[in-house]
Structure formats: structure tokens, C-alpha cells
Amino acid sequence: MQLSTKLSSFLLPFLLISCGDNTTTSPIPDISSIDINDLNISLYSTDASKSYKAIVTYTDGTTTDGTKDITWSTPDTNLLYTGIGTLAPLKNGGDTTLKIVYASQFSNSSPVHIKSLQSLTYVNATDINISDIGNPQTLTIKGNFENNETNVSLMSNITWSGDENITISEQNASSVTFTIDKNVSSIFLKASLFLNTSNQVDFNKTF
Amino acid sequence: MKKIILFSLLLTTLFADATPYIGTHIGVYKEKFSEVDATSSSALANIKIGYGDRKAYSVEFSLDYLNNDAKIFSSAPSASKDGNKIGFNVSLIKAFDFNIYALPFVKVGFGSGVHNIDRKLHKSLAFGSFQLALGSYIPLSKHFDLELGYEARHISYEAINFITTKTSYNSVMNTVYFGINYRY
Numbered sequence: 001m002q003l004s005t006k007l008s009s010f011l012l013p014f015l016l017i018s019c020g021d022n023t024t025t026s027p028i029p030d031i032s033s034i035d036i037n038d039l040n041i042s043l044y045s046t047d048a049s050k051s052y053k054a055i056v057t058y059t060d061g062t063t064t065d066g067t068k069d070i071t072w073s074t075p076d077t078n079l080l081y082t083g084i085g086t087l088a089p090l091k092n093g094g095d096t097t098l099k100i101v102y103a104s105q106f107s108n109s110s111p112v113h114i115k116s117l118q119s120l121t122y123v124n125a126t127d128i129n130i131s132d133i134g135n136p137q138t139l140t141i142k143g144n145f146e147n148n149e150t151n152v153s154l155m156s157n158i159t160w161s162g163d164e165n166i167t168i169s170e171q172n173a174s175s176v177t178f179t180i181d182k183n184v185s186s187i188f189l190k191a192s193l194f195l196n197t198s199n200q201v202d203f204n205k206t207f
Numbered sequence: 208m209k210k211i212i213l214f215s216l217l218l219t220t221l222f223a224d225a226t227p228y229i230g231t232h233i234g235v236y237k238e239k240f241s242e243v244d245a246t247s248s249s250a251l252a253n254i255k256i257g258y259g260d261r262k263a264y265s266v267e268f269s270l271d272y273l274n275n276d277a278k279i280f281s282s283a284p285s286a287s288k289d290g291n292k293i294g295f296n297v298s299l300i301k302a303f304d305f306n307i308y309a310l311p312f313v314k315v316g317f318g319s320g321v322h323n324i325d326r327k328l329h330k331s332l333a334f335g336s337f338q339l340a341l342g343s344y345i346p347l348s349k350h351f352d353l354e355l356g357y358e359a360r361h362i363s364y365e366a367i368n369f370i371t372t373k374t375s376y377n378s379v380m381n382t383v384y385f386g387i388n389y390r391y
Binding site for chain 1: 243244245246247248249276277278279280281282287288326327328367368369370371376
């Protein structure tokens with residue numbers, strides 16, 4: 001009797017501890033995937049930059065914004081600038097791929113298309129007065145992109161210049177303002193897309 | 208210089224009857240996590256080497272092997288449970304001689320180890336631990352003694368990477384064990 005009591009006392013803690021249950025389904029979710037919030041990215045060549053997100057999805061279905069923690073890249077660095085969640089065109093048209101990677105374990109990609117600027121339409125060209133010297137004149141412009149879209153801002157990536165007879169004072173998303181300095185028979189305007197890069201494209205106009 | 212001499216005298220006094228020893232024990236444990244509702248319980252084995260007096264102070268180095276039957280960290284569908292743990296510990300033991308057959312002791316120590324798991328970004332997790340044990344030596348002869356003990360261990364695991372955040376998990380492990388030591 002005494003032996004059995006002692007044995008019970010000895011075995012009791014073992015039994016109490018070993019009878020504990022075991023968790024059989026992990027309560028800690030794992031990473032399931034990383035995704036770009038736009039899987040068919042399209043930029044105009046005159047877009048300044050656009051922001052995108054990298055979404056981290058977990059095995060329990062929850063998601064979080066992992067934009068700052070993911071590596072963003074493209075194989076065509078001459079075509080597309082990739083920052084942290086930011087893309088910007090570097091060329092007038094082209095196709096490439098945006099890739100997001102984390103620790104070589106997770107990755108995803110999206111095709112990127114840059115819509116090219118085909119030509120410029122000078123909306124009020126007939127209003128330009130070559131004889132008007134010293135007064136600012138504003139020329140309204142529209143871009144004609146490859147998808148026939150014309151209502152696109154021309155503010156970014158375009159630099160306006162002219163011949164030695166005019167002074168350009170302002171440019172914005174849809175117009176350029178200049179002053180004719182001398183009495184000449186014609187003036188020359190040039191819109192340079194991606195000025196001073198290997199991808200520079202010029203659109204010339206003589207009035 | 209005086210401090211060194213005093214420290215040497217202290218060590219000489221503490222380990223006057225000290226001898227090297229080796230031992231092993233087996234036990235069962237239950238681990239409860241703080242941040243998530245998860246429990247793990249299974250068996251463990253331990254081998255140890257130490258130096259000291261079983262009636263006074265000892266320093267002990269030990270290796271743990273913990274079997275695992277729970278799935279807490281692993282996410283792979285093919286993993287029915289997490290892997291096992293291996294740990295290394297350093298402990299200081301103070302035993303008491305009350306002129307009874309048993310020699311109660313208090314053991315404090317710290318350790319570190321590796322827990323094998325199967326997650327996308329982690330195949331193992333390092334952990335650190337701090338432990339406190341109470342138990343008793345039961346001398347069988349001059350060289351052999353049995354060891355019974357209860358140990359409470361706080362474990363802090365390496366942070367898990369969730370890409371946007373890193374989260375550390377902590378647990379408390381209660382262990383009862385039974386073993387044998389041989390003293391030279």
C-alpha cells in the first residue's frame with residue numbers, strides 16, 4: 001500500500017503534464033503570395049509616375065500592404081523606372097515586365113505597356129500671330145497617343161524649345177506660352193520627349 | 208589582487224568535495240504559448256556533464272532533445288507536426304543536505320537551441336531559454352544517484368518573418384523528469 005502511494009505520487013506529475021493536448025493546426029498563418037494590385041499596367045509616355053501596391057496574402061486569407069518591403073524591378077531599365085511602388089516611363093512606347101520579389105521565395109510579375117505619343121495637335125494654331133512681337137501667346141496642344149487617346153496630360157517628360165526668335169515662358173499639361181522677340185517670317189517650336197536621353201523623340205512645328 | 212584571492216578561496220570552499228559527473232534523464236513536458244492559443248506536450252531526453260558536490264554546488268552543461276507532436280509553427284500541408292527541438296543549457300545547482308535520504312536542489316540556468324519547422328521563410332527557429340528547476344537527488348551509492356525534478360522554462364523564439372512585420376513568440380514549458388547520474 002505504501003509502495004503504491006509512493007509510486008502514485010511519483011507518477012502523478014508525469015501524468016498531469018503528459019496528458020496535455022497538442023495543437024494540430026498551426027494558429028500562425030504563413031505567407032501565401034505577393035501580388036501587384038494591377039496585373040495589366042499601362043502608362044502614357046507623358047505620365048510623370050504612377051503608384052502601385054504589392055499585396056501580401058496570408059494563408060488565413062488576410063492581406064497587408066507590403067509595397068515598401070518588396071523589391072521592385074524590371075529587366076528593361078531603359079524603358080521603365082521602378083521605384084518602391086512607383087513606375088515611370090523612360091521611353092516613348094514599349095512593352096516590358098514589372099517584377100516584384102521577396103527573398104527569392106516569393107515573386108510575381110505584371111506586363112507593362114507604355115503608350116507612345118504619335119503626334120501633337122496644335123488646337124489654336126490659327127490664332128498664333130507671327131507679327132505680334134513682345135506679347136505672350138499661348139498655344140493649346142493635344143497629344144495623339146497610339147490608342148487614339150487625346151485627353152492626356154502633356155506636363156511630364158516633354159520639354160519645349162524654340163528657335164532664337166522666340167522665348168518660351170510657360171508650359172503646362174495642355175499648352176505652351178511663348179513670346180516672339182523679333183520680326184520674322186516664321187518661328188520654329190520643338191517638343192522634346194525624354195530630352196537629353198538616348199530615348200529622345202522630337203516633335204517639330206513651324207508657324 | 209585581494210579580490211582574486213578571495214574569489215579563489217570562495218571557489219575552493221564551494222567545490223571542496225566536488226567531482227565531475229555525467230548523467231541523463233528523460234521526462235515529459237507541456238509547453239504553452241503566450242501570443243497564440245497553442246499547446247505542445249511530448250517527451251524529452253537529456254544528457255549532462257557537470258562538476259560539483261551533490262550536497263552543495265554544481266555547474267552543469269546539458270543537451271536536450273525534445274520530441275514534438277504539435278503543429279504550431281509549420282505551415283506546409285505535408286508537415287503533420289513541427290520538427291523536434293535540440294537545446295544546450297548551462298545551469299548552476301545548489302543542493303541541500305538535511306540529513307535525510309534525499310538531497311533537494313534548486314537549479315537555475317539558461318540555454319539556447321533550434322526548433323525545426325517548415326514554413327515558407329523559415330526551416331528552423333532559434334530559441335533562447337531561462338529555466339528554474341526544483342528536485343532532489345536520491346543517492347544510491349557513492350557514485351550513483353537518481354535525480355527527480357520539475358523544471359519551469361521560459362522560451363523565447365526567433366522572430367518569424369511575415370514580410371511586413373516580424374513577430375516573436377514566447378512560451379512556458381513545464382517539465383517533470385527522472386534520471387540517473389554517475390559521479391567520479
